[in-house]
Amino acid sequence: MYSTDILKSYKLSITESRIQILELFHESKGALAHADIEKKSAAMFDRVTIYRTLQTFVEKGIIHTIPTADNSVLYALCKDNCEAGHHHDNHVHFICDICSTTYCLEKVTIPKVQLPEGFIQKQADVVVSGICKNCK
Ligand SMILES: [Zn+2]
Ligand SMILES: [Zn+2]
Ligand SMILES: [Zn+2]
Structure with missing residues (x-):
């Protein structure tokens, strides 16, 4: 699906930044950090635009x-x-070392995690580290 169709299907107005950032996600084989997007979009958009676009997409x-070990965050396309x-x-x-x-x-x-009585699960994140199939 083209980025413009995706934006339309989510009832989002089509802007250059949304198209470009969405395409970066489609081209990337892994998750992207804010800094990766900034670097790859080659200063086409400012930090605030990138931040707002990512927030809207989320x-x-x-x-x-995806939470990371150093308390930052990565972003990846939803397929569910x-x-x-x-x-x-x-x-x-999975993060490759x-x-x-x-x-x-x-x-x-x-x-599924069995929680003790009285605890309510809202979210669970599992990040496994190791060596990916491309680096094996
Ligand atoms: Zn994911
Ligand atoms: Zn999702
Ligand atoms: Zn790897």
Whole structure:
């Protein structure tokens, strides 16, 4: 699907920054950090534009966030029919120690965690580190 069609299907107005940033996600094999997007868009957009675009995409269910060990955040495309304000991405993420790529392992779902009584789970993030198939 073309980026413009995706934006239309999410009822988002089509702007240059939204198209470009969405295309970066489609070209990338792994998750992207804010800094990667800034670098790859070659100063076409300012930080605020990138930040707002990413926020909009997260809110609309186009991309999801992945927490990192250094308390920053990565972004990756949603492939689990996420909806606005409601993400269904319950897959494991994998970070390669060698190439530092973070992958969405869509087919690997996060196992159900049995919480003690009185605890309510809202979210679970599983990030596995190791060596990816490209670096093996
Ligand atoms: Zn999602
Ligand atoms: Zn790797
Ligand atoms: Zn993911």
